[in-house]
Amino acid sequence: MADYMDTTNTTSALNNALASTNASAVRGSTPTNPNAELKQEDFLALLLTELQYQDPTEPMDSQKMLEQTSMLSQLSMQQKTNDVMQKLASQMESAFSMSAMNALGSYATISSSVTKDDATKSLGLPVNFPEDISGATIEVKNNAGTVVRNIELGAMTKGTATIEWDLLNNNKNQVDNGTYTYEVKYTTKDGRQMDMQNTNYLVESVRFQNGEAEFKVAGNYIKANRISEFSALPSSNS
Structure with a gap:
């Protein structure tokens, strides 16, 4: 058995x-x-x-x-x-x-900080001018508040645009990984020196990359972590 x-x-x-x-x-x-x-x-x-x-x-x-x-x-x-x-x-x-x-057609408040890591080849810096300008300067600062790069812009028309930063400093060396902030100073057609205040941009479209939403503002796609708020109307600075 x-x-x-x-x-x-x-x-x-x-x-x-x-x-x-x-x-x-x-x-x-x-x-x-x-x-x-x-x-x-x-x-x-x-x-x-x-x-x-x-x-x-x-x-x-x-x-x-x-x-x-x-x-x-x-x-x-x-x-x-x-x-x-x-x-x-x-x-x-x-x-x-x-x-x-649902964010389509609304206005996104974008942080002025950007993050660079090993996979990042360049970073888009959105700008928004309330009037035509004769020129502008973008100052990129590191965590210590030190200016690492000055990007000079020529004449531009009123509206939004995205300026690509090649991640080089003023000595043409690549910057370290980390978080950077940027400020924009511009000159109006009549010679006034102004600081760009507006950080609200119209959401033009939405796409999904590997399941993560990206929002197109100022002609460039950014990730949701760059956006602090969505609103139905732009700020008074627009």
Whole structure:
């Protein structure tokens, strides 16, 4: 009479199955379970196999049976929880996407700080002039408040634009990683020296890159962390 399959034999059967999968991969054939993952159905099949080969005169310990059925129940609950969490994450992503689309046509208040890291090749600096200008200077400062770069602009018309900073300092060396702020001083057509005050820009469009919303303002896309507020109307400085 066949001996019943105890826990040791079950482990042996699992090892044999995994070995068979690996052997198939070595031979060049496509394994049926390339990641060697065990699902709830696999545990259920093992439990039924144990019951099939057990010795009728020495049936499986009821305590062990309860433990294994409890494991199956826990696996089932965990799978259901994972499914619910995936659906919830999908719904939250959809809700965020809809919320981002609602920003179209509104005005975004943009921070004057930008961050440079190893992956950053250049940074866009939005500007907004309330009138035509004869020239302007952008001062880029580091965390210590020291000016690291002066960007000179020529005559520009009233409105918004984005000035690309190549991440070089005044000595033409690349700046270190970190956070930088910028200030804009401009000269009006009649010679007045002014500081650019307005930081509100019309949201022209919205796009999603790797699930992250980016907003087009002043002709350039920026990430949501650059925006502190959305409003229906521009500020009085516009």
